[in-house]
Amino acid sequence: MHNSRLLSIIRKEFIQIFRDRRTLVIILIIPIMQLFLLGYSATSDIRNVPLAVWDQNRSMSSRALLDAFRSADYFKIASYAGSESELRTMIEKGEARAALIIPPDYDQRLMDGTAQVAMVLDGSDPTVGTTALSAAIMIGQTHGTRILSERMARSGRPFSLKLPVEVRTQVWYNPDLVSAYFMIPGVIGMILYAITSILTATAIVRERERGTIEQLIVTPIRAWELVVGKILPYVILAFLDTFEVLAIGHWWFKVPVRGDLGLLIATSGLLLLSGLGIGLFASTIANTQQEAMLTVWMTLLPGIFLSGFFFPNEAMPKFLQWVSYIIPLRYYLVIIRSILLKGVGFAAIQTEVLALAVFGVGIMGAAAVRFRKRLD
Numbered sequence: 001m002h003n004s005r006l007l008s009i010i011r012k013e014f015i016q017i018f019r020d021r022r023t024l025v026i027i028l029i030i031p032i033m034q035l036f037l038l039g040y041s042a043t044s045d046i047r048n049v050p051l052a053v054w055d056q057n058r059s060m061s062s063r064a065l066l067d068a069f070r071s072a073d074y075f076k077i078a079s080y081a082g083s084e085s086e087l088r089t090m091i092e093k094g095e096a097r098a099a100l101i102i103p104p105d106y107d108q109r110l111m112d113g114t115a116q117v118a119m120v121l122d123g124s125d126p127t128v129g130t131t132a133l134s135a136a137i138m139i140g141q142t143h144g145t146r147i148l149s150e151r152m153a154r155s156g157r158p159f160s161l162k163l164p165v166e167v168r169t170q171v172w173y174n175p176d177l178v179s180a181y182f183m184i185p186g187v188i189g190m191i192l193y194a195i196t197s198i199l200t201a202t203a204i205v206r207e208r209e210r211g212t213i214e215q216l217i218v219t220p221i222r223a224w225e226l227v228v229g230k231i232l233p234y235v236i237l238a239f240l241d242t243f244e245v246l247a248i249g250h251w252w253f254k255v256p257v258r259g260d261l262g263l264l265i266a267t268s269g270l271l272l273l274s275g276l277g278i279g280l281f282a283s284t285i286a287n288t289q290q291e292a293m294l295t296v297w298m299t300l301l302p303g304i305f306l307s308g309f310f311f312p313n314e315a316m317p318k319f320l321q322w323v324s325y326i327i328p329l330r331y332y333l334v335i336i337r338s339i340l341l342k343g344v345g346f347a348a349i350q351t352e353v354l355a356l357a358v359f360g361v362g363i364m365g366a367a368a369v370r371f372r373k374r375l376d
């Protein structure tokens with residue numbers, strides 16, 4: 001008898017689950033999404049780091065060194081520079097994560113004994129910086145060993161064991177490659193992106209669950225006033241959380257603040273548009289707070305794993321790298337890390353700011369139109 005009652009309750013629960021097909025589909029899709037995202041993006045195996053080259057020698061010897069960097073698969077030559085200022089600009093804009101400087105007398109010094117080349121690394125991402133640092137030294141030693149072996153083979157007598165090529169490395173922006181300098185700016189982006197979308201979606205759906213949204217609709221309040229009134233408190237709270245994390249990160253974890261805070265606040269507002277728009281859009285789809293949470297997480301999971309928050313984009317497959325370009329958080333993480341760690345101005349991040357503005361206005365506009373239709 002007791003087993004019969006228990007089975008009846010279990011049967012009833014399964015019937016309710018299968019009737020709510022929207023939630024069931026989301027529940028089944030999220031594990032698959034996590035599987036593929038973690039399977040492909042959760043890696044620190046860095047390859048094809050964009051490399052800028054300032055070759056002041058332009059000889060066969062310098063070209064052989066560049067071929068050694070190409071063949072190692074750790075770097076890809078993304079651009080060539082004509083001065084140190086061009087190299088700095090490329091690294092500030094994110095066009096290159098490392099720079100190789102070959103001196104004018106490289107071939108002559110190579111013949112005389114030991115030639116030195118400089119490798120400048122962007123330390124704003126410690127994972128990429130550490131890998132590039134080790135790879136650059138390894139490539140220099142391997143290339144030097146090859147040159148030494150060729151000389152010994154040609155002459156038939158042993159040479160000095162001192163390698164003819166030395167790669168001297170220098171790390172910019174984060175010389176000690178401290179992980180907190182990379183993660184704390186990312187936490188600020190996650191707060192603005194995730195918390196605002198989740199709270200906005202659940203707050204509006206909560207009104208619908210309680211039946212109070214109908215009471216608001218019959219009042220003289222306009223649709224846009226209702227939207228602004230519902231989301232503005234969460235905008236204020238998100239900014240408070242942002243300043244809180246930034247202050248603690250600076251004073252406790254010693255994260256540098258080298259750029260303009262006004263520019264940081266303005267670009268944070270653009271990211272807020274995307275987060276609020278996602279939350280508002282989810283509220284028009286979901287009927288319960290549980291559905292709203294799951295719907296928002298469907299968009300947050302790709303944002304977390306593909307934006308570069310945890311894992312470098314350079315380590316991901318090409319397909320996922322292309323997918324990451326439709327995620328607003330990716331652009332904001334480049335912006336905030338560039339402002340805080342590199343101290344750049346608007347000119348260096350204007351592409352990311354423009355992309356963030358387009359996504360923010362587009363997502364928020366589409367969500368507001370759908371929300372207004374839902375109210376009607």
